[in-house]
Amino acid sequence: MAEGNGVLIIGETLGDELTLASQEVLAAGRKMADDLGQELAIGIFGDVGGDIAQSAIAQGADKVYSVTSPMLADFQVELYLAAAETLCKETSPSIVLIARTNQGREVAPRLAFRLGVGLAQDCLEVSADAATGRLLANRPVYGGNAVAVVSCNQTPQVAAVRPKVYVPLEPDASRQGEVVSFPVDLDDSIVRSRVIEVVKEEAEGVKLEDATIVVSGGRGLGGPEPFAQLEELAKLLGGAVGASRAAVDSGWVPASYQVGLTGKTITPDLYITIAISGASQHMAGCSGSKAIVAINKDAEANIFKEARYGVIGDWEKVLAAMTETVRELVQ
Ligand code: FAD
Numbered sequence: 212m213a214e215g216n217g218v219l220i221i222g223e224t225l226g227d228e229l230t231l232a233s234q235e236v237l238a239a240g241r242k243m244a245d246d247l248g249q250e251l252a253i254g255i256f257g258d259v260g261g262d263i264a265q266s267a268i269a270q271g272a273d274k275v276y277s278v279t280s281p282m283l284a285d286f287q288v289e290l291y292l293a294a295a296e297t298l299c300k301e302t303s304p305s306i307v308l309i310a311r312t313n314q315g316r317e318v319a320p321r322l323a324f325r326l327g328v329g330l331a332q333d334c335l336e337v338s339a340d341a342a343t344g345r346l347l348a349n350r351p352v353y354g355g356n357a358v359a360v361v362s363c364n365q366t367p368q369v370a371a372v373r374p375k376v377y378v379p380l381e382p383d384a385s386r387q388g389e390v391v392s393f394p395v396d397l398d399d400s401i402v403r404s405r406v407i408e409v410v411k412e413e414a415e416g417v418k419l420e421d422a423t424i425v426v427s428g429g430r431g432l433g434g435p436e437p438f439a440q441l442e443e444l445a446k447l448l449g450g451a452v453g454a455s456r457a458a459v460d461s462g463w464v465p466a467s468y469q470v471g472l473t474g475k476t477i478t479p480d481l482y483i484t485i486a487i488s489g490a491s492q493h494m495a496g497c498s499g500s501k502a503i504v505a506i507n508k509d510a511e512a513n514i515f516k517e518a519r520y521g522v523i524g525d526w527e528k529v530l531a532a533m534t535e536t537v538r539e540l541v542q
Contacts, residue, residue, distance in 0.1 A: 212301075214366045215304050216249055219302060219306070221308070221319075222254055222256065227260060229267055230310065230312065230500075232251060237251070237379065242285035242307050242338070251272055252276060256278045268390075270310035273389070275388060280294065282397045282399065288318065288404065288541050294395045294491065304367050305366055308369075308372055309372070326369065328365040328367060331368070334372045335351065336348070337372055338372050340362075345364075346363055347360055347361070351529070355495045375476040375477065375478050416445075417450060420476070422477070423449050424481045424482075426441045426450055427483070429484065429493075430458060430488075437530075440530055448537060450479070453477065454469055455471070456471055456473065467496075470497050471492050471496035472491075472493075477499070479500050481502050484507075484514055486507060488509075489512055489516070502519045502520070506533075507522075508525055509523075
């Protein structure tokens with residue numbers, strides 16, 4: 212049986228809300244805590260007010276540690292890490308979960324190192340074995356060609372969960388939980404880096420990761436120009452444009468368009484792929500799509516194994532006809 216007790220989430224906030232990724236981890240953690248018959252706690256860092264704590268409870272937490280210090284007003288990695296390390300050491304959870312966001316990617320490996328344990332990185336699924344108390348984590352290996360089930364034999368067992376693979380729980384305002392004030396003493400001299408400026412990426416229209424409809428293009432488009440036609444279709448559908456890594460690596464679209472293992476994970480209702488072969492590393496980022504519609508001239512392309520609807524043909528003809536039909540329908 213694993214030592215320690217309870218599942219602890221290292222929470223992430225944006226303004227006065229818990230990030231969507233942390234809400235997703237709450238859903239994963241709730242199930243694990245129930246399976247283990249243990250408590251689910253979340254650490255919320257900075258003086259963020261009671262509303263966040265209450266919403267965390269409504270979304271599954273039994274306990275909220277309000278980790279406070281005047282130095283935690285903004286995210287600064289060394290200070291945040293020191294606070295997270297203190298929280299983990301003083302509360303002794305058996306499992307620590309963290310969302311694998313940009314912030315989580317900075318924090319999770321360093322936190323695991325400070326706790327003297329390993330890290331299950333980029334988990335597509337996390338569960339708990341009630342008999343042993345062990346965390347079981349599914350994570351991609353061999354460049355996304357296989358999924359390994361990892362079990363940790365140290366305590367706490369730390370896992371970073373990929374965003375967009377869990378759905379946050381519906382808030383239940385009647386849920387009861389405890390809010391525990393957890394002041395930490397931090398020393399400014401540990402700070403090695405400072406954020407000088409935060410530049411928000413300007414993106415027109417719907418964000419790729421939030422879009423319910425995504426139209427993505429691949430190498431078979433042959434160049435950057437056809438993406439204008441994808442933009443046109445996406446706009447008509449109220450969706451966003453994505454791309455395969457081949458299209459991004461060719462410099463046709465920015466890296467922020469990339470869907471896949473080393474790009475964004477998306478879970479739209481409708482995913483239209485145009486001239487994309489459907490490599491496993493691409494599918495790793497879109498397999499949660501409710502319906503995939505593929506256009507590809509090669510009937511043997513892997514994407515047709517994953518797609519609900521497929522059109523075998525030259526994208527130029529098919530996309531033009533599809534866009535025209537959608538235009539007629541929406542006007
Ligand atoms: P291709 O595989 O070259 O496919 C192009 C397709 O276009 C073909 O199926 C072809 O039949 C079709 N086509 C050509 N002309 C036409 C036409 N006129 N009309 C219709 N169809 C046409 N890839 C990702 O996408 N995202 C990732 O995050 C990612 N991460 C990776 C991480 C690692 C560690 C590794 C090793 C690879 C990763 N890749 C990723 C790359 C991945 O393996 C593939 O190489 C990539 O997805 C291929 O992109 P593609 O489908 O656009 O190109």
